[in-house]
Amino acid sequence: MRAPEESRDQPEGPSALAGIVLRLCPRCRRGPIFAALWVMYDDCPSCGLDFDRGDPGHFTGAMYVSYALAIPWIALLTLIEHLIVPAWSLFRLVVLASILSVPLIPWFWQYSRVIWIYFDRYFDPDDPRDEHESESPAGPAAFLENPPIGLGSQKDWEEPGGLTP
Ligand SMILES: [Zn+2]
Numbered sequence: 001m002r003a004p005e006e007s008r009d010q011p012e013g014p015s016a017l018a019g020i021v022l023r024l025c026p027r028c029r030r031g032p033i034f035a036a037l038w039v040m041y042d043d044c045p046s047c048g049l050d051f052d053r054g055d056p057g058h059f060t061g062a063m064y065v066s067y068a069l070a071i072p073w074i075a076l077l078t079l080i081e082h083l084i085v086p087a088w089s090l091f092r093l094v095v096l097a098s099i100l101s102v103p104l105i106p107w108f109w110q111y112s113r114v115i116w117i118y119f120d121r122y123f124d125p126d127d128p129r130d131e132h133e134s135e136s137p138a139g140p141a142a143f144l145e146n147p148p149i150g151l152g153s154q155k156d157w158e159e160p161g162g163l164t165p
Contacts, residue, residue: 016118018160023114025049026121033114037106040113051117061076066112075107076097 003092013019013029025031031046045051052058077097081088101108 001075002112004070006140016122020114020118023110025051026118034110038109058120059116062116065115065119066108069112069115070108073104074101077101140161 016026016029018024019026019029023033025033025044025046026051028044028047031044031049033044033051034040041051066118074094074097077100078093081093082090083097085093086158133144140146
């Protein structure tokens with residue numbers, strides 16, 4: 001008896017962990033997520049996956065991932081410094097650890113986004129591509145098209161006796 005076919009969504013590339021380490025697209029695990037140190041692709045160059053799902057605020061959550069990465073890192077570095085220079089105060093050690101970590105900021109930025117993308121795709125793998133075009137217009141244009149009931153049309157106010165039966 002044949003084994004059930006693998007899911008079509010199953011990437012052919014490396015494992016998820018390797019995909020995170022190599023910063024590859026979570027769907028195909030072939031296309032890179034970043035074009036350069038500070039430059040992210042909008043869509044996967046290999047399979048076209050929209051990394052931010054078309055949402056400009058999509059990476060707000062990556063901020064929390066960057067805290068989750070940076071805080072243990074600073075703590076570890078502080079501990080190592082303490083073993084090297086035990087006479088220093090905790091404050092001095094933390095400041096030094098922070099200064100030493102500045103060159104790593106681009107990698108914290110990249111990996112926080114990579115982990116956020118993998119986290120997001122793990123819990124919500126679908127990409128329904130919801131378009132928001134069907135939403136009714138808002139703002140002044142909508143008000144002019146559909147004035148609130150009771151205000152009446154402009155004609156009622158201009159014609160004398162327009163409001164009388
Ligand atoms: Zn891809």
